[in-house]
Amino acid sequence: MRLTLLATLALIALRVVIGLHFFLEGSSHLQDPQWSSTGFRRAAVGPLGDFYRASLPEPGNFSGTIASLDDRPTAEVIEAWEANVAADWEKRLAARQPVVAAEDVGAAAQAAKEAVESTRAEWKAYLEEVRPEIEDYRGELARLAAMRRSGGAEEIPYVIERIRDKQRTLAGQAAGWKSDAEAFGDRVVGRFAEALSPASRTAVAAVVDRTDLWKADQFVSWSLVTIGGCLVIGLLTKFNAMGGVIFLASVVATQPFWVPGAQTTYEQWVEMAGLLVLASMPCGGWMGLDYFLSPLTRRCCPLSKDSR
Numbered sequence: 001m002r003l004t005l006l007a008t009l010a011l012i013a014l015r016v017v018i019g020l021h022f023f024l025e026g027s028s029h030l031q032d033p034q035w036s037s038t039g040f041r042r043a044a045v046g047p048l049g050d051f052y053r054a055s056l057p058e059p060g061n062f063s064g065t066i067a068s069l070d071d072r073p074t075a076e077v078i079e080a081w082e083a084n085v086a087a088d089w090e091k092r093l094a095a096r097q098p099v100v101a102a103e104d105v106g107a108a109a110q111a112a113k114e115a116v117e118s119t120r121a122e123w124k125a126y127l128e129e130v131r132p133e134i135e136d137y138r139g140e141l142a143r144l145a146a147m148r149r150s151g152g153a154e155e156i157p158y159v160i161e162r163i164r165d166k167q168r169t170l171a172g173q174a175a176g177w178k179s180d181a182e183a184f185g186d187r188v189v190g191r192f193a194e195a196l197s198p199a200s201r202t203a204v205a206a207v208v209d210r211t212d213l214w215k216a217d218q219f220v221s222w223s224l225v226t227i228g229g230c231l232v233i234g235l236l237t238k239f240n241a242m243g244g245v246i247f248l249a250s251v252v253a254t255q256p257f258w259v260p261g262a263q264t265t266y267e268q269w270v271e272m273a274g275l276l277v278l279a280s281m282p283c284g285g286w287m288g289l290d291y292f293l294s295p296l297t298r299r300c301c302p303l304s305k306d307s308r
Contacts, residue, residue: 008283008286011277011278011281011283011286012283012286012287012288014274014277014278014283015231015232015234015237015241015278015283015288016231016232018228018231018244018271018274018275018278019227019228019229019230019231019232020228020232021228021271022224022225022227022228022231022244023224023225023227023228023229023231023232024228025224025228026220026221026222026223026224026225026226026227026228027225029217029220029221029224030218030221030222030225033208035217036213036214036217037213037216037217037220038056038057038213040052040254041053041055041056041213041254042056042175043254043255043263044254044255045254045255045256045259045261045262046253046254046255046256046259046262047256048253048254049254052254055212055213055216056213057211057212057213058178059084059085059088059178059181059182059185060081060082060083060084060085060086060087060088060181061081061084062081062174062177062178062181065077065078065080065081065084066078066081066134066137066138066174066177067138067141067174069141069142069145074131074134074135074138075131077138078127078131078134081127082120082123082124082127085123085181085184085185086116086120086123088185089115089116089119089120089184089185089188089189090112090116092185092188092189092209093112093115093116093188093189093192094112095207095209096189096192096204096207097109097112099200099203099204099206099207100196100200100203100204101196101197101199101200101203103197104196104197104200107195107196108192108196108200110195111191111192111195111196112192114191114195115188115189115191115192115195116188118191119184119187119188119191122184122187123181123184126180126184130177133173134177137170137173137174140166140169140170141170143166144163144166144167144170147159147162147163147166148163189204192204193205220247223243223247224247226240227240227243227244227247231244231278233288233289234283234286234287234288234289234290234291235288235289235290236290237278237279237283237288237290238278238279241275241276241278241279242275242279244271244272244275245272245275245276245279248268248269248271248272248275249272251265251268252265252268252269252272
């Protein structure tokens with residue numbers, strides 16, 4: 001199989017351009033400490049929507065308290081959530097106390113205690129204020145569960161749409177309370193830092209809460225950097241091209257085109273097609289490091305001799 005010079009150069013350009021896109025995207029995520037895939041996961045729809053949302057951080061085990069379908073009274077589950085959220089604050093502060101400057105070591109424990117106590121009083125007042133809304137929310141959750149068990153929940157279009165609408169409404173309510181809980185947590189950390197020296201504040205601000213979501217985001221970001229870098233230099237091109245295909249497939253799976261309201265994923269489909277072309281051609285050996293892996297490359301890519 002022999003390709004023209006123009007076709008060869010076009011494939012090299014395709015490899016480098018897609019590689020640069022992956023590399024720069026992953027690098028931007030790693031350089032931005034505020035970046036998170038939370039929005040992407042929350043927007044997921046279709047059969048895999050619940051799977052992608054499952055790894056979202058939940059302040060105070062919201063699903064096991066407020067959103068649990070059990071017979072506990074609302075006051076009891078609110079109290080449980082309040083205590084769980086406060087426990088999360090203490091863990092966040094415990095992760096920050098070891099980094100404070102030497103002159104603040106003695107005051108750090110007291111500062112943490114005061115920050116939690118003052119904010120917890122505000123947190124309890126907030127929960128008391130939204131108690132009626134939470135009670136209504138739990139009632140609607142029970143109604144939603146009954147709708148799902150009813151006949152036609154998976155067959156009758158208008159019933160399916162009603163269930164989706166109620167899911168979206170309840171998810172929006174829950175997201176608001178979770179966001180407020182996270183804001184209270186940030187307030188605790190801010191009050192803790194205010195009681196410390198400037199050097200300690202800087203160190204505390206640099207601490208990252210290493211949640212499961214953060215770990216997943218780091219893995220994805222470094223994978224993008226690795227795949228992109230290897231494509232640019234033509235190293236293990238076929239393997240990394242397929243890695244890129246798998247990543248893009250996971251992205252488009254969150255927005256299936258047949259689901260009403262799904263976001264468009266044309267760009268991802270186009271780039272996936274380009275990566276499939278790269279994976280099916282021996283283009284790593286063209287102006288790439290795969291050329292120097294000739295024994296292994298020629299064994300798994302017998303076309304490379306003819307195409308160079």
